[in-house]
Amino acid sequence: xxxxxxxxxxxxxxxxxxxxxxxxxxxxxxxxxxxxxxxxxxxxxxxxxxxxxxxxxxxxxxxxxxxxxxx
Numbered sequence: 001x002x003x004x005x006x007x008x009x010x011x012x013x014x015x016x017x018x019x020x021x022x023x024x025x026x027x028x029x030x031x032x033x034x035x036x037x038x039x040x041x042x043x044x045x046x047x048x049x050x051x052x053x054x055x056x057x058x059x060x061x062x063x064x065x066x067x068x069x070x071x
Contacts, residue, residue, distance in 0.1 A: 003027040006041065008069055020044040020069045044069040
């Protein structure tokens with residue numbers, strides 16, 4: 001069984017900005033073997049009335065990632 005999802009990490013604040021880390025969680029289970037990995041994807045930044053994304057690499061649908069985070 002393979003399960004993959006994007007999770008929002010614990011937010012942290014620097015000055016007036018709030019940062020939300022996004023990670024991809026991959027879980028693989030097969031008989032008696034289990035494998036789990038975390039891959040950092042991006043930071044979502046909230047600053048006053050703005051919300052924007054700082055990707056760690058090329059992302060196909062940045063709007064989807066922005067919609068995941070809703071404080």
